[in-house]
Amino acid sequence: MTVAVKNGKDAMQVVRTAVVHHGATRDELIPILTDINHELGYIPHEAVDEVSRLIGMPKSQLYSVASFYDMLSLKPRGRHVIKFCENAPCHVVGGRQVWQALHDALHVKPGETTPDGRFTLLTTSCIGVCAVGPVVVIDDDVHGNVEPEQVAEILARYE
């Protein structure tokens, strides 16, 4: 197998570290995949192959799990992942206008990455910081009480 380098890291090494850390059992599958996703930004097919080999589970079942959970991605994502909360609590306090501003700034649809690979725009369900809606999460940063006019300035902080 060729050595695959993703996100500047050796994908196989990341997989092995995750499997050793959590243990090669089925009930650790989600923690293992979460670690891989965190390290590489997504779960490449080579990583699925390697996890399948190490814990002795069919690839079909791995894809079944990896495609189910929102925090796991089988597609490469941009350098920064934007998650916009589209649920009712954010919606009724002005979320729709913020979404429009994000859309105007990035010109991509939900799930898409900007052509320069800088941002991937996702919608998300509630992340539990509703008292400060509308909420936009970029990478690990939570931006609350966002006004449409602030969107450009917030995006400018991420290169």
Added chain:
Amino acid sequence: MKTVRSMVLVSSDPVSMERGAQAVHDGLLREIEAFGLSNEIDVMLVGDLGRHDALPFVVVYPEAVVYGPVTPADVHFLVEEHLYKGRVATSLQAAKRELTGRIAWLNARKGTLPAEQRIVLERAGVIDPESIEDAIAHDGYQALGKALTEMKPADVIAVLEQSGLQGRGGAGFPAGLKWKFVSKAPGTKKYVICNADESEPGTFKDRLVLEGDPHAIVEALALAAYAVGADEGYIYIRGEYELAQQRVKKAIDQAREMSLLGKGIFGTDFNFDLHVHSGAGAYICGEETALIESIEGKRGEPRARPPYPTTNGLWGKPTLVNNVETLANVPAILRNGAAWYRKFGTPKSPGTKVYTILGNVNVTGVIEVPMGITLREVIAIYAKDMKNGATFKLAQTGGSSGSVIPASLQDTPMDFESFGKAGVSLGSGALLICDENTCVVDLARVLLNFFKNESCGKCTPCRVGTHRAYDTLTKISEGQGTPGDIEQLLMLCDGLVKMSNCGLGQTAAVPIKDILKHFRAEVDAHINLKVCPAGVCSMVVEEAELA
């Protein structure tokens, strides 16, 4: 408005004033200035605080630490310890108050302070959540010690049954009964699970418990394990709650170090250990059988029930699954007894409820109050009224799976019984309060968008029904509604309720049925007049699909 770090309230009822409240107040101002904290701290005389057992009182917020009786001579120490060094000056704290139920609580509320009754969140924000010593100093693990050394497992369950505690995840199932089912289930290997996959939109009460008082959950799970005969437990925390996961893991490590988890707890032959399992972004995993599937490393698709987890749960073994808030009540109930717990709330819904207040109001946030408070009281007292003087139109309770409640029901006591009678659901405790600028069609569309995205796809009525209902609502909101749309929505609701495999599909119908029941004219206006009375819906097909 000035933003302050702390607020210091001094009681100034006649008795307090007679006992030197003014001198205490002035002393606080002087000391705070001496420590250079004047810009960060507000001090005020606030009238009658509703309790009179240790006047005058000094209450420090946001920690809500109550000191009393405070004399002018105590002021220097209090300011230095609490406001300067950030430690609770325990020697000056007032004795813990024993309220006598809803009446006393209502009396307390007559003061200028919006009183809360904190049981679930009693220690959250008061103790250092990363210190087991802090938790123990505030009665942590006391109930576990008492149960293991003085009570049989059946006694623990009996106290819980007598307390009348109902599940706080939304369904309100009697907790004691659930524990009894698991304890009576055959088998030697059993599990206890804390459902901390809090994903109901607008709900973050469990996060505050996990982040603010993780030891409460560790202790409660150990108690549950002892009561039902389990030796292993899981806390399933949603993947988005990273801080909560860190704090709970740290709490578990600390408890292990002190032998409060592990083998031979409190010198008895009771063994129990705990694991944290992180979710990975799936609302449906809050459904208990989907949660169990997820712990087993599978897609989070709900199982067919029966059999229920109480007999066939994790790895097919009898399993107790309780919500965070439910569990957080347990140590307090065992410490103070069932009769104490029944002093709060209503006879059929005892205890308190934690609510998250959201939407078009002046103050959003979290409160814990006895069961039976009304929406009108919440809006007036805790939310400090609607924003910009707007009119209250509707509330959406309990996240997406709750009910849409019109203003006409705002005086219905919020407890399981009264809400059940009114045909609405209390749900998880989220209170999304909306003003007249909210359109019910738009709201229902947003809710159905959520359900269609979060439907796990296992059963057809839910997978397809949520999409079709969303499409129809979108059509109506774009001014493309046609006669017969409402009938189609009702038919879809019928299918969702009757044929969905789990609660997700069943509750997806609720917002649609609620708006058609309470706001039919507004929906009709969209369809027949092509008008959105609230002025929210664009009423034209938009080029870019929004959300």
